[in-house]
Amino acid sequence: MTTHALDRSAGVERFGYRQELQRSLSFRDLVTYGLIFMVPIAPFGIFGSVFQAASGMVALAYLLGMAAMMVTASSYGVMVRAYPTAGSVYSYAGRAIAPWFGFLSGWTILLDYTLIPGLLSLVAAVSMTAVVPSVPVWVWIVVFVVVNAGINLTGIRSTRRTNTIALVGALAVLGLFIVAAVMALASGAGRGFSWEPLFSGTQFRAGTILTAMSVCMLSFLGFDAMSTLAEDVKGGPRQVSRGMIAALGIIGVLFVVQSFLAALLVPAPDALIADGDPGGTAFYDAARVAAGPWLATVTALATALAWGLSNNMVAQVATSRLLYAMARDRQLPGFLAKVSVSRSVPVNGILLTAAVSLVLGLSMAVRADGITVLASLVNFGALLSFIVVHLSVLARGLRKDRPRVAGWFRCWALPxxxxxxxxxxxxxxxxxxxxxxxxxxxxxxxxxxxxxATGRAPRLSGIGGAGADADHLAGHRG
Structure with a gap:
């Protein structure tokens, strides 16, 4: 039997579930989804924070962050091929380690997934207020949440089309900035060419770079959400694994290039390191040096639309899939497992995600440190869930009665x-x-x-039954 046939035969039905979500996403759609969730221009919004944390070595922080996420993506790839369901880390830990551990893992990543849409709406609203001061922050929050929920409720195909348009727009703005930045540096603007954004012998400290990585990880969050689409993608889990690596490689290169160029154009790098970037305008200041106020406005507007619409949209999709997966296993209220027959989407999961996003966005909008608080919490939940994925791979490897999913390098060294x-x-x-x-x-x-205590102890469908067969089958694919 071929690998592709094995992937197809190890569908969710073998774990005791029905295939309720429509497999309509291609490999290109999946990579587009990952790029949109991570946002090609994500460094625009947090550039100043990463620059300060890294003592100017912002490109190095993004480069090492990409390497760390590549290692994590490898473990996600192993697990998504073994357990091709929509629950992501919740399903992986529950099946590879224990159902109760899976519940705690799902609970932990809920901190990440549930807060992300609210954070994105808030950041985008603040950016739009800077562009259109007459409209208050809370109005933009409502607009972003309602529009995204409306598109997602119409079905995954509508989300896919909107994603493609948004990705093209973000890449166009990024290309514009790169060209303008290179031309400006060639003409003597900024501080000239230097390798300091990648490495500075006088500033480098291991703790400094690790702290910067904890900040810039926010830009990479989203590749893991691709695993929640294991029941939406054509070709099965093999495509999800490939899509993660492809999306991370593309986005990582874009992050390093744009942060490197912006670091060379920052008007006052020493002041940025010493005082930080309270207004969040460091990248736009660099764009102003590159080509003038018009480019600063374009990059600020692009950031607002990317974070508030395209990124927010796919964040709602991922969160609703996690709620759906946990609800159908009776670990969350059953109404969250409802799927629209006509549109093939978890309706109640989308509506709840939108409601939480609205409450979080509006409540944090009145705090001066609202964005910082939400961003820190999102990163922490994500990093804990990534550790659990690695532990799940190791747990599978320790089961001597099971064949190895992949080679020792992916199952032992990388985790x-x-x-x-x-x-x-x-x-x-x-x-x-x-x-x-x-x-x-x-x-x-x-x-x-x-x-x-109420007789609803975590129990995943298929464990010990059909799921065991699928688990064994998946073990031969490496």
Missing amino acids: VAGVVILVAVIVNANALAQTVGFVWLGVGVLVLAWLA
């Missing part, structure tokens, strides 16, 4: 390296995020205890 890197990043992360993140995990433990 161990991934855990070490991510733990180091978490240790150097924001203290508030660490506190709230572990409090959220503690609440998850209480919820787990309540589920067990």
Whole structure:
């Protein structure tokens, strides 16, 4: 039997589920989804924060961040081929380690997925207020949330078409900036060519770079959400694994290039390192040096639309799929497992995600540090979930009665390296995020205890039955 046939035969039906979501996404659609979620121009919005944290070596932070995410993507690829369901880390940990561990993993990543749409709406609203001062922040938040929910409710095909248009627009603005920046540097603008954005012997400290990585990881969040589309993509889980690597490689190169050029054009780099970027305008200031006020306005507007519409849209899709997967396993209220027959989308999951985004966005809009707080929490939840994925791969490898999913390098060396890197990043992360993140995990433990006491202890469909056969089948594909 061929590998492709094996992938097809190891569908969700073998885990005790029905295939309710329509497989309508191609490999190109999947990569587009990942690029949109990560946003090709994501560094525009947080460039100043990463620059300060990295002591100017912003391109190095993005380069190492891409390497760390590539290692994590490898483990996601192993697990999505073994368990091709929509639950992502929730399903992987639950099946590879234990159902209760899967619940806690799903609970942890909910902190990431549930907060991301609210964060994106808030960032975009603040950016739009800078462009159109007469419209208050809360109005833009409502607009972004409602528009995204409306498009997602019409079906995954509408989301796909909108994604393609948004990606083309973001790449066009990025290309415009790159050309303008290169021409400006060639004409003597900025501080001239230097390798300092990649490495500075006088500024380099391991702790400094790890802290910067904990900030810039926000730009990479989204490749993992591609795993939630395992039941939407044509060709099965093999395509998801390939799509993650492709999207990360493309986006990583774009991040390094744009941050490198912007770092050379920043008007006052020493002041940015010392005082930070409270207004969030560091990248736009660099664009102004490159080509004038018009480019600063274009890049600011592009950031608002990318974060508030395209990125927010796919974030809602990923969150609704996670809610759907946990609800059909009775770990969340059953109404979240409802799928529209005509549009093949988890309707209630989308509506709940929109409601939470609206409440979070509006409540954080009145805080001066609202964006910082949300961003820190999102990063912390994501990094913990990435560690769990690596642990899930290692747990499968320790089962001597099961064939190996892939070679020793992907099943042992890379997961161990991934855990070490991510733990180091978490240790150097924001203290508030660490506190709230572990409090959220503690609440998850209480919820787990309540589920067990009420006879709803975590149990994934197919474990010990058809799912075991699929697990064994998946083990021969490496």
